[in-house]
Structures are given as C-alpha cells and as structure tokens.
Amino acid sequence: MRIFNSLGSNYNSYYLLRGFFNVFNENKNNKLKSLLEKKYNGKVIFYYKGREAIEVALRILSLPKNSYVAINGLTCLVVDKAVTNAGYKCQYLDIGEDLNFSPNSLHKALIINSNIKAVIVQNTLGIPVDIQKIKKICDDNQLVLIEDLAHCAGTVYGDGGLAGTIGDFTVLSFSQDKIIDSVSGGALIIRNKKYLDKIAKTKKKNIPITWIIRDILYPKFTFIIRNLYYLNIGKVIHRLLRISNLLSIPIDLNVNNLHNLPKWYINMAYDYIINLDFDLIHRKKISKIYSDNLNNNIIAKDIITKLNKSTNIRFPIFAKNRNKLVKYLEHGGIYISDIWYDSPVAPLKFQSISNYKKGTCSNAEKLSELILNLPTHKNINENEALNISKLINKWITTQ
Ligand SMILES: Cc1ncc(COP(=O)(O)O)c(C=O)c1O
Structure with missing residues (x-):
C-alpha cells in the first residue's frame, strides 16, 4: 500500500x-x-x-x-x-x-x-x-x-x-x-x-494559459507519481516535474494579484461540491477508525469529541519524536511528512517571511512541533486506516 x-x-x-x-x-x-x-x-x-x-x-x-x-x-x-x-x-x-x-x-x-x-x-x-x-x-x-x-x-x-x-x-x-x-x-x-x-x-486579471495547462495536468501527473512511487520512478518523475516547474504547488508566492477563475476550475469545483457529502461521510468513517483504534496518548480528547461535527479533512495526532514516526511510516509506504501545520504560520520553511514573532502563541508553537496528520481522503480505505493505526500503536511501544 x-x-x-x-x-x-x-x-x-x-x-x-x-x-x-x-x-x-x-x-x-x-x-x-x-x-x-x-x-x-x-x-x-x-x-x-x-x-x-x-x-x-x-x-x-x-x-x-x-x-x-x-x-x-x-x-x-x-x-x-x-x-x-x-x-x-x-x-x-x-x-x-x-x-x-x-x-x-x-x-x-x-x-x-x-x-x-x-x-x-x-x-x-x-x-x-x-x-x-x-x-x-x-x-x-x-x-x-x-x-x-x-x-x-x-x-x-x-x-x-x-x-x-x-x-x-x-x-x-x-x-x-x-x-x-x-x-x-x-x-x-x-x-x-x-x-x-x-x-x-476591485479588478481582476486573467491568469496565464500556462498556469491553466499546469493545473489541468496536475491530477494526471500526481496520479502517475503516486502509482509509480513503489518503483522509485515515481520519486524521480516527481523531482523532475518540480525542478522544471511543471507541477502546481499549493504555496506559490508568485501569485500576488487578483485573478478570474477560468471555466475548467469552476466546472471541477461544481462537480466536487455535488459529491461532497459522500466525501464527508467517508472522511468521518476513516476518522472514527483512527479515534477508536489509536493509542490514547497520541490523540487529543478535545478533538475527538468534535469529530462528529468536523469535515475531518485530516486526522491530527501528536507525537514527541515526530520525524522518527514519519520515517517509520515511510517504510510501510505511508507518506505523511506534509504537515498542517508545522509552525504557527506554516510552512516552517517560510517562517522568516511571515510576520509572526516567536513567543506570541506558545501553545501553537508547542503543538506545531508535535502534530502530524493522518489521511482521510478517498484514496484510503477502512482496512488501510486500521493498519496505519496498528503501525502507529506498535511504534509507540518502541519509544
Ligand atoms: C486555513 C487556510 N485558509 C485559506 C487558505 C488559502 O487557500 P488558497 O491556496 O486557495 O489560497 C489556506 C491554504 O493553504 C489555508 O490553509
């Protein structure tokens, strides 16, 4: 997997x-x-x-x-x-x-x-x-x-x-x-x-056609990367696409003006929203598997009580040796190093260009060093969520 x-x-x-x-x-x-x-x-x-x-x-x-x-x-x-x-x-x-x-x-x-x-x-x-x-x-x-x-x-x-x-x-x-x-x-x-x-x-500009092409290709590129990851070819393709700037990235600091949203995105968003309820039911089911099976030391009670009302976009856990857990899960084919959020104003690698001053939010600083998110999206099923829970519980016993 x-x-x-x-x-x-x-x-x-x-x-x-x-x-x-x-x-x-x-x-x-x-x-x-x-x-x-x-x-x-x-x-x-x-x-x-x-x-x-x-x-x-x-x-x-x-x-x-x-x-x-x-x-x-x-x-x-x-x-x-x-x-x-x-x-x-x-x-x-x-x-x-x-x-x-x-x-x-x-x-x-x-x-x-x-x-x-x-x-x-x-x-x-x-x-x-x-x-x-x-x-x-x-x-x-x-x-x-x-x-x-x-x-x-x-x-x-x-x-x-x-x-x-x-x-x-x-x-x-x-x-x-x-x-x-x-x-x-x-x-x-x-x-x-x-x-x-x-x-x-407020006036908007059109985005360049190259952005549209890059975004339309993004789902296809990532589909290929994910499916070839086990062969290492996926990793190579990923790197090449990133270096050549052909892969859309979530935090593109070049996007500074206000822009119109072209037809393709509107249509994709419409189709997504029409099916959103199915997605939310699935995410809730996967979250429940994590909350029912994960060791209590790694989850937050205050979050568990609110999962029923949440979209469950990701399931948060909190681990002291977070990087070790990320590496451990990678051996099992689970890649969760993309963390929401790894610093009060994330990502950590861009901390210096945010306006946040260290010490302003001590809880956020502490929690952002511990947090990891488990996936709940449509490409993970109930058995896989259970396996991830078991793997994490096993890792906890080795710490
Ligand atoms: C909490 C939150 N709000 C808003 C946004 C803005 O999203 P967009 O990438 O569409 O600008 C993000 C993006 O990461 C976000 O995490």
Missing part, C-alpha cells in the same frame, strides 16, 4: 475523467454561483485562490491603516499574507488543544489591542470553533467576522449551524488537498449586504 497526505490524494480515475471532459463542457459558472448563493446566502465572486478572496474581503472593509485582523495562531502563510496584502497587521490568537483560538483568547486580545477590527475563523482541520460566543464578541465590539472554509466546508457548529452561514463574509478555497479540490480556485461570499456595493472597485 502507498498512501500520501497530499500529492493529489483527492483524485481518482473518475476525477481524471472529469478533468478531461471539463475542458470541453459548457461553463457551469451560473450553476456553481446559484448553488453557493443558496447554501451560504450571499453574493458569490470567484478567484484563482482562496487567499485572494480573503484579501478582497479585507480590502473592501476600508479599515484605518493601523488596523489588525485576528487570525488563528496556527495557520497557513497565505492567510497571513492576505492580511498584509490588504494593508493590515495580523493579531495571532493562541490556540487550544482543538487547534483553534477560543472566544476567551479573542476577548483577551481585544483588551490589549483595541485596533483589532476583523476576525478570521478557520475551524482548523474542520474542527468547529465555538462560533456563537465568537460571534457575540464580534457583535459587541463591532468586529467583522470572516469564516474561512478552506478546511471546513461542511463543518457543523455546536448549535447545528453550517460553517459559512454566520459571519459577514465566507471564503472558500478550491485548492489542491482542500476539502473542495479543483487544483486551484476560491470564492468570496459577501453575506453582509452593506459591503455589496464596494466589490465593484
């Missing part, structure tokens, strides 16, 4: 087939728009990346220059960059065991920093935040609330509300390995009508 956390793990042969036909199919722009408008109750605008949608949501607020945006203390660099590109500063909120900032952490930050004007919740790995309390704090302090659904399109909050139906703005990412995956793409949903007229001022 060869199992990956990323590298096109959301794709199967059906996806490849759709990838081919969607080059020629009619544009599903209107269908996708009306589906999302109904689901999230707002005006939908598409972008080439989710980060562009976050940036636009923040830009149209026209906040004073020294404003701060509160973001999760464990997040992706592109969220941090979206805030600074919009002209604001990041207020990182430290996280709890559930990988999210708590209402209390937001409340405390507001006492220290009265320039916080907006808040982004991300429901890390699909695990729901306490949205009602966070919303109340936002309302009481006139803060704009943005729900970033990159991990959590399908998460249900504790009170039963669907993630993305509470805040002023909802942001979707359709990028590779996300809960909706059309290789790249994003959407901004303006839910609060008072911001509707501001959107006309």
